[in-house]
Amino acid sequence: MNTLAIDLETYSDNDIKYGVHKYVDSPNFEILLLGYSFDDEPVQVADLTKEEMPVRVAQALFDNSITKTAFNANFEITCFKKLYPELPAEQWECTSVLALYNSLPTKLADVAAVLHLGADKQKDTRGKALINYFSKPCKPTKANGGRTRNLPEHNPEAWAQYIEYNRQDVVVEKAIRQKLLSLKPPELEHRYWLMDQEINSRGARINEKLVENAICINKEHQTKLLAKAKKLTRLENPNSPLQLTAWVENRLGETVESIDKKAIAELLKKDIPDDVRVMLRLRQQLGKTSIKKYEAMQKAMTTDGRVHGMFQFYGAMRTGRWAGRIVQLHNLPRNSMDAEELDTARAFVKNGDLEMMELCYDNVPDTLSQLVRTAITAKPGCRFIVDDFSAIEARVIAWLAGEKWRQDVFAEGGDIYCASASAMFGVPVVKHGENGHLRQKGKIAELALGYGGSVGALKQMGADKMGLSDDELQEIVTKWRAASPAITKFWWDVDSAAKKAIKTGSTVKIKQGHLAFCRKQGALFIKLPSGRHLVYIKPEIGENRFGGESILYRGIEQGSRKWGILETYGGKLVENIVQAVARDCLAAAMLRLTEAGYKIIMHIHDEVVMEVPDGVGSLAEVTEIMSKNEPWEAGLIKTADGFEGQYYMKD
16 A cells, blocks of 8 residues: 545635635634545545544555645645644645646646546536535525525535545546656655645734734725815716716816826826826825735734745746745735835834824825735744845856856856946946946846847837837847857757757757756656756647747646647747746755755745744855755856845835
8 A cells, every 4th residue: 555545525614715724724614525545446435524534544644654645735735734733744745736847737627638538537527516515605595594504415416426526536636646657756846845835834924903904094095085086076986997087188178098007107297287187196096906915914814813825836837936826925016115114104004093194105005015015024032034046047047058257247246237238338337337327228138138039028128118219229139149149049059959859859958057858758848957847748840920940839828828839939948947947946945944944934036034033043044055056056156135124025
């Protein structure tokens, strides 16, 4: 007996969209059905509404010799820990992670469909209706006798279907695992996944008073703003784009194409009547969604005062980066206020003092937005140590491509934007000094052009708003590529190697980054320095819009979120490779920090946040650990910087 496959059906009156930790935090949480199968035995279902946990399963959960598997195993682990708080996670493996590692969809049904498993190994389509009926509260009605929950005895036929649905999920999960087992990620990825379970389980502490008062202050302030807007415009609903546009047009005597954020900013630059100016500024504040993050924190907070489960392991399938969930920490509003200003504003909000907020700040919604990060606070007796890799992607691409002058800049602690501008224009460039005006061109070039982008990429970065013509933008592209020959060659070498591997089925290695490309088992595999692979399903050579060769593969389309045919090329592959290597750098650093005893509560992009007891550890030690290299990172020049404090912010 080596493997136990598991699937649970459960009940909670907490919504699962706020994460499994909030879901199981309800006192009414209950495991209803347990589908399980040992090795190749037929799937069994234990109805836990009528019987106890099977002894054989309960023992296996604590047996180190038995591998426990589930599709999204984090759900099962967290549910079981409600019953068995000391449940070990080390022997669990997640079949969803196995699928994501191989660039397959996130949902069980979709993975089964894409893998073309037999008709008997597809997900039961009745699941959604059954889950809604048995696993969620129901509305009390006369017809159901005023009950708020449906039990098995209320619909025995549907309950029998639910049992079969649960059984089939185990069948499908086992079939997927069997299909993909030969393509398991390296063992190191399992260690990263276990670390991820710890981080998600630990969660981040939220200042409940700050969150609650921020929501109340915003509501009261918005009411005041709306009253001012009504008095000024005499409109029934000045928040209505249609009504407000008509009012503005009437006051200006001209047509207004839009009243969105961008259009308002342009209108405010013009010579317009005072009342229109005032109203547009009111509109800016009324349109500010400053409390959505606060509301997400409030709804997801568990009884321990923390929010858990904010990270999805391998959430970005083309790079392996983590994805944000629930509060979405990856797009938190930035704060421009310094620490002293933040302290003052936080004190006003914690006291619920709208009057002082309005007196001290011209834009209350913007101030509340800047305070969102600060709602995440260290527990008493602890402080945060926050450390962030410096320009990690720029360092990685220089290292992979072998662009020596760039590596020299990093080795000497130089400013890459100044150095890039200097290399492009052939003159010394010093920040706030000699030829300092060229630094901005170096910056936008660095941010936009590293992955094969051209004039269009510069415009996306806002370069056209600097007053630069298309000819000037093209000059930047040309000069940047001339100054970065190794990176430019890297794009073409990656493109050529990938195409050759697809065409011939052979393994193609390139010198840069010691990367290897091969086609096997219906996919293109790109081996990274860390030993893991990036996977592109069903690759083939197609034709791009310019009549040249392109690489086609199957994957999730970003817009539609549907499985379809995608196109890529050398520069885009390089972008994925660089971001993947940067992710591996972060994962390795977090594991080193964990092994050193640091308790990670969050990580955002290339930044790590640790909750550390007062008097223990230091920023200097964390930075030293972050900057170390694993054997596969030899020659990569990394550095990090950060701060210590009682709450989270953007330093």
